[in-house]
Amino acid sequence: MLSRPVFDYNSLNETGNPSRTQPIKTSGLNLILISMTILAIETSCDETAAAVYGETGLLSNVILSQAIHNQFGGVVPELASREHVRSILPIIRGALSDAETSLDQLDGVAVTQGPGLIGSLLVGINTAKGLCYALRIPLVAVNHIEGHIFSINLSREVNPPFIALVISGGHTLLVLVNRFANYQILGRTHDDAAGEAFDKVAKMLELGYPGGPVIDKLAREGNEKFIAFPRALMKSREFDFSFSGLKTAVLYYLKRNTEQHRNRHVADIVASFQAALVDVLVEKTVLAAKNHRINQVVIAGGVARNNYLRQRLSQRAETENLRVFIPEPVFCTDNAAMIAWVGFQKLKQGILSELNIAPVSGMNLATL
Numbered sequence: 001m002l003s004r005p006v007f008d009y010n011s012l013n014e015t016g017n018p019s020r021t022q023p024i025k026t027s028g029l030n031l032i033l034i035s036m037t038i039l040a041i042e043t044s045c046d047e048t049a050a051a052v053y054g055e056t057g058l059l060s061n062v063i064l065s066q067a068i069h070n071q072f073g074g075v076v077p078e079l080a081s082r083e084h085v086r087s088i089l090p091i092i093r094g095a096l097s098d099a100e101t102s103l104d105q106l107d108g109v110a111v112t113q114g115p116g117l118i119g120s121l122l123v124g125i126n127t128a129k130g131l132c133y134a135l136r137i138p139l140v141a142v143n144h145i146e147g148h149i150f151s152i153n154l155s156r157e158v159n160p161p162f163i164a165l166v167i168s169g170g171h172t173l174l175v176l177v178n179r180f181a182n183y184q185i186l187g188r189t190h191d192d193a194a195g196e197a198f199d200k201v202a203k204m205l206e207l208g209y210p211g212g213p214v215i216d217k218l219a220r221e222g223n224e225k226f227i228a229f230p231r232a233l234m235k236s237r238e239f240d241f242s243f244s245g246l247k248t249a250v251l252y253y254l255k256r257n258t259e260q261h262r263n264r265h266v267a268d269i270v271a272s273f274q275a276a277l278v279d280v281l282v283e284k285t286v287l288a289a290k291n292h293r294i295n296q297v298v299i300a301g302g303v304a305r306n307n308y309l310r311q312r313l314s315q316r317a318e319t320e321n322l323r324v325f326i327p328e329p330v331f332c333t334d335n336a337a338m339i340a341w342v343g344f345q346k347l348k349q350g351i352l353s354e355l356n357i358a359p360v361s362g363m364n365l366a367t368l
């Protein structure tokens, strides 16, 4: 077994601002032969998370969901950054302790570079840089969406090619995953993300934030056929989505009816909204798989926790002869385990980052 490679960041550049901005490609020889352990940090939105991943798989996964935003009905970016600053070190300490791993056993640190809130990303990135500099180990920048796509691999191995439906508070994407680091975006939302629609409808009905879990639960008692809300772009052969019309239709419905009616039928209203949104997600995903002759479908992101969607997609997949893979709920919403999984692959392949990386709020999938 070879000894761990030591990164001398001082010799890379005296100014601490290396001129190269491309990921460092090493020969990978030293990196491949030793057994590796990576720490991952995720702070792109309102979860402060850290995880440790090694040759045997996931060793720990600690997530703190910031409760401070609940009272505002959505994430307040400035508050999110401050909460990350407060929590990041205890969360990392917790992840290392759960994994029974010490700092000097780490071979690298993976961190979410984007997409996400700039202030939030900065906290995770700077913490990761500090650790890498002090421990003289490599930094691995990870795309948050890439993390979501491969979150299924924390539960079971799914090898590309597959179709990934990434549905979260900030994103709605249909992606053809040809292989690791080779993606083709088939469709995306024109306006609101799927999770955002859940959150906004919940806000209209004063159900609290995040709206997805509340609607998921409440809808079970409702009649999904109570109101025929619009299914935008359902008939189009393209794979793009649009949810703002659905959100507005719910708003107008509430305006047209009395508060008494709303209170009596709140479960029916959310069940009808959820059915309209899920119908489009399921149809587009199945169509994408059939058009590209791919028989594996993966769903990911916070909305993939939705029970109605999980059930509807699984039923539909059976009749269409598709294999559907759904991550465990804890790996659907934001977490550092998924960043660790991608970071681990990159570390092994020698795809590393310089210490001058900056957060990229609108980072697209092909950037890294």
Ligand code: KG4
Binding pocket: 045, 167, 168, 169, 170, 171, 194, 195, 196, 198, 199, 210, 211, 212, 213, 216, 301, 302, 303, 304, 305, 306, 307, 332, 333, 334
């Ligand atoms: O992936 P995630 O944690 O953060 C982003 O990257 O955006 O997703 C959060 C989103 C929120 O909009 C939340 O309402 C939604 O996921 N969500 C759900 C459920 N659980 C979380 N939506 C529908 N049903 C759920 N059970």
Ligand code: ZN
Binding pocket: 144, 148, 168, 301, 302, 333, 334
């Ligand atoms: Zn996410």
